[in-house]
Structure formats: structure tokens, C-alpha cells
Amino acid sequence: MEESNKNSKRKFFEIGIKFGLLATAGTVLASKVFGDEKSTEMVELMSTDGTLVHVPASEVKEVSLKPEGYDPREGFPDKKFVMVVDLAKCKNALKCQKACNKGHYITGENAWLKVYKMQESEKTAPYFMPTQCQHCDKPPCVKVCPVDATFKRKDGIVLIDNERCIGCRFCMAACPYSIRVFNWNEPDQGKIVNEEEYTPDFCGKPSIKGTVDKCDFCPHEIVKGELPFCVKACPNDVFAFGDMYEDAVTNGSGETFKLSTLLKNRAGHRLLEGLGTEPSVFYLPPADRLVEFEEGLENFNEFESVKKTE
């Protein structure tokens, strides 16, 4: 009696295993036959030498501008980044500031991009002037840094290595444009998901207490082939950004202009030119304005800290 029980149990067991194996095998086979077409999908592409190749679709990625041996202290090769700010179009919408703050996890009072209400004298007209780091070609901030924490790259961008900065603030004293901010307290950035380790390429990710931050011209966007946050966010196409060697700048709507023509026709100038800092930001004078100055005053607040992001 017991033996027959055992036998029947064993049989049941055997059947169970056989069935399980069959089921598994069947599923595997079925998935291979009917499964993810995506994983086996091949794509016809033209390779760089003109021949047609078949590549798995999953391998096709967006081209990144980061070449082999990219060094954040040297930058993107054979480029010189410039920004053009059209003062005739700015109406103090402050979308640029919001986008920059959000993209760089900026908290507290420290917006890197400020929109000033400028009026040189009572006899001249007031206007709004967005100001971020000018990425000068003769940067007074880089000259005075004792520990090489802020540096000028080959592509013109001036960055800060927040892991080396000793917080002496000499660079802030040296900058005539007052664009540098200091993390006086522990930055309240919440949890930032950082897939890679810290790089000066992405200022603010994270911000470090006791060091200096500033506009970084968004190399983290450039590497994806995208424009900096402020350029993309402006609803009036105030900003245009590009490579001076290509003699082209592109605004937030995607329109590309010949830089030299633009500067010549619209009489582009730079801030505090007489100081000899050679900034990389060009301003187009507020002539023939798009919007009346008074419209922008609604958003203007002299003493309130910049509009914080949530």
C-alpha cells in the first residue's frame, strides 16, 4: 500500500517535472519565434565610407559630441561658444531664469542668470538685460584663483571644479559682472539623481557648501546637441547660442543666424568692453523694441529673491 502510494507520488512528481520542463521549453521557443522583434530588428544604415551596413536597431544611438579622450578641463575641440542676447526682445518674462534654476537644481537666493532693470542715466531709456557668466577670453576670475579651481577651456567655456575650490571668493571679488554666487549654507537641493560621478561640466549637480557656482554655458546640453536651458526656454527668442568658428548662432525657435552679419547689422556690443575682459556674450541694443519696457515691470522685484523652483 505504501509502496503504491510512493509510486503514485513519484509518478506525479515525474509528470510534474516533465510538464514543467515542457512548459518552460515551449515558452522559450515561443518567445524566440514570436518575441521581441525590436531586439532582432536590423536597420539599414550608410556607414561613413559610403557602404550600406546592417546594424541591430538597438545599436543605433544619437551621436554624442563627446569625442574620445574628452577632458572637462579642455572641452570640445575646435569650437568657441558664444551667446547673443537681443535686448530689443526682452520683456522680463524670466522663463530663462526659471529654466536655468530648474535644470541646475538651484535653490536659495542664488539664481545664476539675473535679468537687470538697466538705465544708464536719467536721459537714456530703461531696458531689461539678462546677464549670465560672460565666459571672458581674458577672465579676471581665472587669473586670481589660487588653486586652479576655476579654469578657461579651449572651447571658451569657463568652469568651476567644485571639488577643488577652497572658498576664498577671490574670483567673486575679481568678477566685474557680479555673476558668481556662493553657497553660504548647505544647498537644499533635495535628492539629485546622479548617474555619473561629479564633473565640472554640470555645475550645480551637486552644489557644494562653501564653494562658488555660476552659469556653465550648459556643456551637458551641448554634448547632446541641444541649446542651453535659457536659450530653449525664452518665449521671445532673446538668446541665440552657437560656435563662433562656425559663424552661426541658433535661437530657441531653431532659427540660425550668421553671427558676423547679425553683430554688424544690429550693432552688437559687449558689457564693460573697456575693462578688456573680452566676454563671449554679445548684446544687441534695445532699438526698435518688440515689447514696451513697462510690460516687463510686472515681473520685476528689487528685493525678492529670484522665483524659486518647486
Place this chain on the structure above:
Amino acid sequence: MKEYNKMIQDLAPKKFGKLGQIWVTFLVVVILFALYAYYQQLDKGLGITNMRDYALWGVYISNFVFFVAVSLVGSLVTAILRLSGVTWSTPLTRISEVIAVAAIVMAGLTIIIDMGRPERIYNIFLHGRLQSPIIWDVLVITTYLLISLLLLFYPLLPDFAILKKHFADRPKLSKWYGKLSLNWTGSKKQQSIYSKSIHTLSVMIIPVAFGIHTVTAWLFATTYRPGWDSSNFGPYFIAGAFVAGAGAVVVIMYVLRKVYKLEAYITDLHFDKMGQLLVLLCLVYIYFNVNEYLVPAYKTTNEEAQHLYGLFVGDYALLFWSVIIGGLVVPTLVLLFRKGRKPLPLFLVGILVVVGAWWKRFIIVTPTLLHPFLPIQGVPKSWHSYFPSVLEWTITFGTLASALLIMTILFRYLPIIPIHETAEEKGFLETEKTETL
């Protein structure tokens, strides 16, 4: 011989009396509060100060400049006067060297207090850039510290030898003095090395002293800011440094004279001479101030005008005029008269000068930062002005107390008046030699 022994008796270091103990306790208490405040700063960040993005340098930096300024007095009294063959300053050389050492040590510590990430200070040596004025400052200050220490130590050698004998009844103390005297016997060979070394040090310290304060001045002058962007800054700061240092010597020599009963050695003559020196230095400094303020006032470019307006009639007017008049003009006027150079008035004037010098540096550092090229907008109202916070003051007082503590301890164990040099000048040593013969 008798007079010589009496001199040694008078000038040998004595234990602290009640006053001394209270004084030291007071200083230690201040320092403890400051350490607590600094711990808060390390924990929470520089946000515990009232410095913000515009007033990015505040009392920590003006305090640092003050310390560097005072430290120049070592080169002035010990070196310049000695090399010019002046003899009345001999009793005052130790006082000025001690002040110089204490000041330069505190200058080094004070600048570290101002750093946002002090634990990364090694980066200065690992990644230092010779193009940066801060690196120049680090190099010259270190050099000046070493020279000042040597210039303090060398003349102490014969004095330590004397004290070793004097404290024969206190073996431990005697042993220490003996060790520090480096087997000084006054032999011809030792004398020769000694005089050559001191002479070399005195010559070297002068350019280095000029160096430290010029480089410190260049921390400001190498920027574009109106109020700092002046080719006058190097000499201006040095002239101010001599004034501050001389004032400090005057104050401290009065206090030490009273406390240690040194009336026989620091006489009215010394006060009179120091007073004359101080008034001369004040006149020179007034000249530099006239250059610094009146020339831009003539031109009144927009930025300079904003700066001068703030100083002359605006937010800083009270402070500015108190410092100029109380810290410079009044002292000068008082000291031009012989009666004004008597010990007590000179002491009071010295206090005015030192306090005025401290606030003058505040006037140099902060107002400029509060009128940058681009308008201050879009930041909280409190960022448009600056006055140090309680914790900031606590730390600052802590550094001042530390400087005074270093001086107090050095004055406790070192003979305040150089025994050997004074004896030499008074001819005691000649007499002693003849007597032993």
C-alpha cells in the same frame, strides 16, 4: 657690576600676579567662545556670518589686513631703526618683534577662518598658481614669519644665557633657558656669527615686510572695483601699516611699563621719541589718504563717485570721518606737541590710532563691494548692506584675543627689554669685563 645685576633683576621674567591671571583667563574665555562660534561655522557654513554674494569679504578679511599691517612694526623698529644707528629704540625691539610674530601668526590663521572649505588648504600647495596674488601672499607671509621668528630668537640667545644663571634656584626653568640659549658664552666666534646674522636679518626683513603688505594690498588692487582699483594701494597700505604698528607698540609699551614696573628702562624719552615717530608716520599716511581720496573726487567717474559719496556723506560717513579724524588727524595734532608725547596722552592716542586702524581696514574692504558695476537687484534687502553677525564678531574677537594671548605668554617668559643689548649700550659689560680682569 651692581648696576648690571640690578638690571638683570629688574628685567628677568616674573610670574603672573593676580592681574596677569585674570587677564589670561579673560583671553582664554574669549577664545573658547570663538572656538565654539568657529565650530558652528564649520558645521553650518559661512552663512552664519552676514556676508553674502555682494559683501563677499567682510570683517574676517579686514581683520586679516589689520594683522598683516601690525606685523610690519617688527621691520620698522627692529630693523630700520637699528640699521639707521638709532639707539633709543633698543629697549623696544623685543616688544615690536613679539607684536610682529603674534600678528603674522594670527594673520595666517585668520585667513583660514575666511575660507569656505578650509580642509582643502593643501590644494594651495598641490595646485597653486603663481599667477594668483593669493599665492604670492602665502609665499611672502611664510617667509616673513620665518624671518621674524629668527629676528626674535637671535637677540634672545645672550638673554637666555643670562637667565639660565639668574634662575639657578629654579633648575627646571634654568635648564630650559639654557637649552634655548644654544650654549651661548659670548665668545668671539659666537659674537661674530651673531652680529652678522642679525645684520643680515635686519637687511632682509625690510624688503620682505614691504613685500607682504604690498601683496596684501594687491589682493584688492588687482581687481577692477572702484575704491580698490588704485595704483596707489601698495604704498598706501604700507604707510598705514607703519602707523598701525607704531600705535600698537605705543599702547603695549605703556601697559608693560606699568605692569612690570619698567619705568627705569622705558622712560619718558622713549615715549617722546615714539611719539615723534608716530606723528611722522601719521603725516605720511595722511598724505597717502589725500592722494587716495581727493584725486578720484576731482574726476568723479560714475563708479568712483558712488564710492566716495558713500564714504563722505552716505552710509559710511560717520565711520569714515571718525576713522580719519579720530584715528589720524587728532593723533597727529596731539603728538605735534611735546606735552602730547608724554606717556599717558601718548597711550590714549595710541589706542585711538589702533582702533582707528582696525576700522579703516573695514572701510577699505566693505563699501567697495556694495556698489558693483551692475546694480544689486533681485536679492533680499539684507544683501544690500553689511554688518557682521554676532558669531562673526565672536570669532574676530577670538583672533584678537589669541594675538594678545600669544604676546602675553611671550612677554611672560621672555625678557621684555633685551638685557644683553641694553647692558651693552649702558656700558655695563665693559665694566664687568674690567672687573673680572
Place this chain on the structure above:
Amino acid sequence: MIRSTISCCKSSLLIFMVLLTFLGSNIYGQEEKKSLSLTVQYIKIMKENSFLKITAKFKGENGFEPCGNVNFTVYKVDTTDVSTVIKIGEVKTNKEGKAKFIIPSKFKTPSSSYAVRLENNKTFDDTEEIVTVTDVNIIASIEKIDSVYTIKARLVSAADTPIAEEVLKAGLKRLFGNLSVGGEDSYTTDEDGSILVPIEKGLTGKKGKLNFQVIIEESEAYGTVIANINSDFGVPIVDESSFDERTMWSPPTKTPLFLLIIPNVILIGIWSILLLLIINLFKIYKSKN
């Protein structure tokens, strides 16, 4: 009898209400699905491939937010019977809500309709976007006409018939967009389907390489078609940065020579003397007489 009926009714009513509440809460307990805004663009790159550029957004609290990591299914709509679709693949949006689906060549026909659908998604409603395109080709080349480099482009259908009166754009590929060449923003094809775009002198490019594009941009009938033409008669880009020079703003490895030499000479001089003076202290210590 009536009492029992009433009590029966009562209990069934009770049960019914309980069930209703339970079911109802089940229905309302489920979150309302959000509606998705889907845009699909057909882009054909000559001599390469054609793909669908998919962008998915939804209206969140702070404006439009991207729909990241959402799976879409792509179907080809049968040419004869609009209701029949063949699944040709799947694609997932990245965290910015964008996806690129490369259309396998075997599915291309002279006239094609593609449907991109979101189905059975927990967060979003089912959505569908259909894009219909007629296959066209741009044949482009660069020739020198009257010693001026000119782009010659011809727009033809899949059957090689010219398409006239169509607006083409000719641009030089720059980092973030295309710079219009030839002085005009756009060019209209003539009856032969051709355009001629003169290229101005002085255009710069890496090693002199210039990448031009002739584009039909977001046409109703043809989608976006891009023809790439490369050339190398541009002005080579010369790097003018001061990065490799010794300047006052260089890293310590490139300190200006006078700063490297003079301060160090002075310091070494002073410190050697100081070292000697310290040695002198030892000399004093050593000498006894």
C-alpha cells in the same frame, strides 16, 4: 409572506448597496487615466533610412511634461483597407518623452501610412496618431557654375517624375541648426523639380568640410525629407584660443615664464640665506669657546 418578502428585499437591497459601493469604489478607486499628447513626424534621410520621430507629452501641474519610458506600438496601415494594420515594431520613449523608430525598408511603399498607438497603458489613455506620406527623393549635388560653387537639387517622386512648385530649404549644417545659404530662406522647385543654390564664399568648417542639407520641411504630403551633401571647399577652422599659451589665466603648468623664473629666483635666494642663518644657530650651539 409579505414580511418575509420585505425582509428579503431589504437584505437584497443591502447586499446590492454593499456590492455597488464595493464595485463603485473599485471603479473610482482606480486613478483616472491621463490623456497624452502625441506627435509623430515622418523623416526620411536620403541614402540612409526613414524614421518616425515620436514626441509624447501630457499636461501636468506645471505645464507640459514629457512622457518618459512609455511603450508605443507602430503599425503600417494597409494601403487598400484602412482598417487593417500590420504591426511593424515597438518603441519606447526616453526620459524626455522622445523616441525614434526606424522604419524597416521592407515596409516602405510609394505611399505609406503609419499608425503609432499607445495601448493598454496603466497611466495613459489609448492614443493613436496616423501619418501618411508619399515617398519622394531629393537628388542633390554640388557643381561649380561660373566659378561659384552651387548646390543642384532635384525633387522627384518614387517613380522619378519631377515635382514642381515645392518649397525646399537649403542650409549649411551648424552645431544647433542649419544656416540658410544662397541668400534666400527657401527655394521653389521649377517645372523640372530643380533648384539652384549658390554657395557664398567664406563659410567655415572643420578641416574645411561643409555639410549641406536640402530639406523639405514638414510637408503635408511628403513629411520631412533631408538630403545631405558634403564638400570640403570651406575655410578650415583655426583654433584661436589661448589655451596652449602661457597666460595669466592658464593653469599652473602654463605659467608665464617671468612669473616662473623671477619669483622663484627671489624666493630661493632669500630662503637659502635663511637656511644659512638657521645653520648659524647650530654653529653657535656647537662652538663652546
